[in-house]
Amino acid sequence: MDTKISYTGHPKILVATDCIVFGFDEGVLKILVFKRRIEPFKGEWSLIGNFVEEEESVTEAARRVLYQFTGLENIFLKELKVYSDVKRDSGARCISIAQYALIRIHDYDKGQVEGHGAKWFAMNELPGLVLDHNNMISDALDHLRQKATRKPIGFELLPEKFTIPQLQILYESIFQKKLDDRNFRKKVLSFDLLIKLDEKDKSTSKKGAFLYRFDYRKYKKLEKSGFNFVL
Amino acid sequence: MDTKISYTGHPKILVATDCIVFGFDEGVLKILVFKRRIEPFKGEWSLIGNFVEEEESVTEAARRVLYQFTGLENIFLKELKVYSDVKRDSGARCISIAQYALIRIHDYDKGQVEGHGAKWFAMNELPGLVLDHNNMISDALDHLRQKATRKPIGFELLPEKFTIPQLQILYESIFQKKLDDRNFRKKVLSFDLLIKLDEKDKSTSKKGAFLYRFDYRKYKKLEKSGFNFVL
């Protein structure tokens, strides 16, 4: 009747973690998925995931699978939500801790991704995924939007040097709405967290757009106060 | 090497849930804790918690223990964070999903609380708790503050009928700072979610303060847009 009377007499449960891996490429937000290798639903699209082993935390398990698939370490990773419905996985009783990751899509190891049968899909071209993975994605997107309005989270998705129009397109693609260029630029610069470089990116226009770097040092100091990047 | 090659060959793990139960009483925010009944740390203060059983989700496990301790159902409950460090519990490898709950402190079943050796502590008089439970509380408080600025979460903690000064004291106690009465009242009323009653509460002043009810119906309609209750 009482709780925690003893550690014995309680079931142990399979614990997994699934990662919603966001990347930004060709002006659209993408998600990394792969073809599941075990029954049930073998061969169907799935988020990349892992079981949590004895000697690792949930975060470590997630970083392990991220490294396997992309070759990247030090990825931005944020816990999303626990999915624990008894019937969520028809293969076995298994709870999953969903986390979302933001990666610089051009940094990853392409061979490694393809070697694992993984593929990037644009948000609006996502296939149906196994189990509750589509729910996880939609929850992650809500969360990402929330977070992106308060923290300059978008920089995790861009290359180290980027232009303001690029940043704007990223935010437009996260929020699925057009933002006003003048106001966007004004606001982004007002935080004084971008360092203007002497280089221009001429790949998208003849005039060229100045490249910027994000000032992580200054950011850390301001972190507590919060941001609002959406106009 | 690959992930999820099979459901077998992966460890099963003890899964628990711990609840940070907030209540508001005598003008201060309180937390419900109880004396742990199992080794290690038997007899020390602990958050109320539960192991997750085979046939229930994490949320169900939490509601089960909340019901045991307070006799209440339909409590506001929000997932906080997963604590999964390999060494977090010296009794056994066990991950815990922390959740916080908001209850109307006068609604609960006092006999039930005391029967379980549980006790309410004011936030600033909290004893040291077992394991990582003090961390859980501090994370929960951060979360509660975040949430309280965007959602009218405070109503979960007050009795059904309450006065505006009461509501203000609650927010002051959550944020640990004085708020301006005039601005607070103005803002709270501006959402148009409070229904003024014909009764007054004279327990705290000779003049008496009008009682209000929260308009849940109207709230549900506005929910998506978000709020900002802090001035």
Place this chain on the structure above:
DNA sequence: TCAAAAGTGTTGTACGTACACCCATGA
């Protein structure tokens, strides 16, 4: 009658929003 809490309004400032034109350049 007075102490103690409830209740009320105004004004300055900061920030968000809406909006239109010039600039630089390569083709």
Place this chain on the structure above:
DNA sequence: TCATGGGTGTACGTACAACACTTTTGA
């Protein structure tokens, strides 16, 4: 020279912050 995307400034409205006095009533 012109088409294309990059870059700039202003005016308005809304929302927050700061601030002091009047009202009610039981003791």
